[in-house]
Amino acid sequence: MTTPILQFGTSRFLQAHADLFVSEAMEAGKALGPITVVQTSGDASRAGRIGALSAPEGFPVIIRGLEDGKAVERELRVRSVSRSLSTQANWEEVTRIFVDEARVILSNTGDKGYALVDGDTVDGVPRSFPMKLLALLHARFRGGGMPLTILPCELISRNGEVLQRLIVDLASRHIPDAMFVSWLTDRVIWGNTLVDRIVSEPIEPAGAIAEPYAIWAIERQPGLTLPCEHPCIKLVEDLTPYERLKLHILNLGHTVLADRWRGEGRPQTECVKDILANSAIRGELKEIYREEVVPGFRMHGLGDEAEVYVATTLERFLNPYLEHRLADIAGNHAEKVVRRIIGFQEWCPGVAMPRLSAIARR
Structure with missing residues (x-):
């Protein structure tokens, strides 16, 4: 054959x-x-x-x-x-x-x-x-x-x-x-x-x-x-919208969680689903998406697409079967912050992003 x-x-x-x-x-x-x-x-x-x-x-x-x-x-x-x-x-x-x-x-x-x-x-x-x-x-x-x-x-x-x-x-x-x-x-x-x-x-x-x-x-x-x-x-x-959605929602969310994981010295074995079991951390990520990320996509005419992708991403993050370790996600953290967070800020000038800016400054 x-x-x-x-x-x-x-x-x-x-x-x-x-x-x-x-x-x-x-x-x-x-x-x-x-x-x-x-x-x-x-x-x-x-x-x-x-x-x-x-x-x-x-x-x-x-x-x-x-x-x-x-x-x-x-x-x-x-x-x-x-x-x-x-x-x-x-x-x-x-x-x-x-x-x-x-x-x-x-x-x-x-x-x-x-x-x-x-x-x-x-x-x-x-x-x-x-x-x-x-x-x-x-x-x-x-x-x-x-x-x-x-x-x-x-x-x-x-x-x-x-x-x-x-x-x-x-x-x-x-x-x-x-x-x-x-x-x-x-x-x-x-x-x-x-x-x-x-x-x-x-x-x-x-x-x-x-x-x-x-x-x-x-x-x-x-x-x-x-x-x-x-x-x-x-x-x-055009692949650009798909690339932006993945990079600045899914990947950005991973980097936000990895930053929290690193800063608090959380367990080495902790996974994405585990850290999001904390209602305060889960609520903070949702606020970043709602108040900083979606408005950035909206200025490019992709607000509706971003809202749908955020909902899908959160469901993926909460997958009870997925052993996605934050220790693995946190590799090359500084480089990921540049691409996923600072790159998003540069793509969306004028959109207020206080929480993302705090991560970018660390």
């Missing part, structure tokens, strides 16, 4: 997001076809996951949380992955699939997925994901250059454009072929995407536990191919 979807990354997020969507779409006859999953890191601790992802019986995804205020729990079976490979052990086969079968490329390679490695080249098996992708794209170009859609799922604003600039720059330095560079910009579609689903726990050797809420917003452009049709996939004209 050919696999028109080639996925780089074996994360539990992708298992409970893209892999699940494609699996459900395949059952409805609305997917391009199955997926080949490729491990890019060479992490030996995840070696057992590779075979389990493509087991004939599939792998479990458990959905737990609140929907319309009611607790839900259901187990789904993901059967969209028909092959699972490693770039380290199966580079020739990965290259063949990339050249001959793939129509859509997915990636979720972690926080440092776009990082380069000193001395890396396109010869042999490159070490970094960007250089691996460059080598594979060059192989496809040499093999006939059929059009291709790349949908990165890394949490980077305008991720498709960022990845395109990186690959084109690498190509100009490592493969100085004007026709190849032109093909990269004219025949390869680099999609900007936004993904949002909290996937709280892995299931070994493959599978995950996730919240009910999920969205995969993909910015429309000519020639773009979707991996499937699914209610959680939204083809949109």
Whole structure:
């Protein structure tokens, strides 16, 4: 069986997001076809996951949380992955699939997925994901250059454009072929995407536990191919509103709570649902949303959307099954304050934000 979807990354997020969507779409006859999953890191601790992802019986995804205020729990079976490979052990086969079968490329390679490695080249098996992708794209170009859609799922604003600039720059330095560079910009579609689903726990050797809420917003452009049709996939004209809502409501709320957690020296094991069990803290977060955040969105014509997203976010935060530790959220706190809070203030000049300003000054 050919696999028109080639996925780089074996994360539990992708298992409970893209892999699940494609699996459900395949059952409805609305997917391009199955997926080949490729491990890019060479992490030996995840070696057992590779075979389990493509087991004939599939792998479990458990959905737990609140929907319309009611607790839900259901187990789904993901059967969209028909092959699972490693770039380290199966580079020739990965290259063949990339050249001959793939129509859509997915990636979720972690926080440092776009990082380069000193001395890396396109010869042999490159070490970094960007250089691996460059080598594979060059192989496809040499093999006939059929059009291709790349949908990165890394949490980077305008991720498709960022990845395109990186690959084109690498190509100009490592493969100085004007026709190849032109093909990269004219025949390869680099999609900007936004993904949002909290996937709280892995299931070994493959599978995950996730919240009910999920969205995969993909910015429309000519020639773009979707991996499937699914209610959680939204083809949109502009990703900006979705990015702002997530960054300055969901992520901002996390940072507000992490600031409180840090400042009060609260327990290391405390989760979002635990801190919000305190009515005073929960009330303060609601006031920040109501009096500072929603007015900022309203000045951009997004007030109604912000109110709906705030309600959804609070329901997600109160998910009784979600073990989302504040110690994890508090990582790189100062940088997150700049992006999520100070960035929001700069986007909404003139809107009074006394509580957010106090956090920004600390």
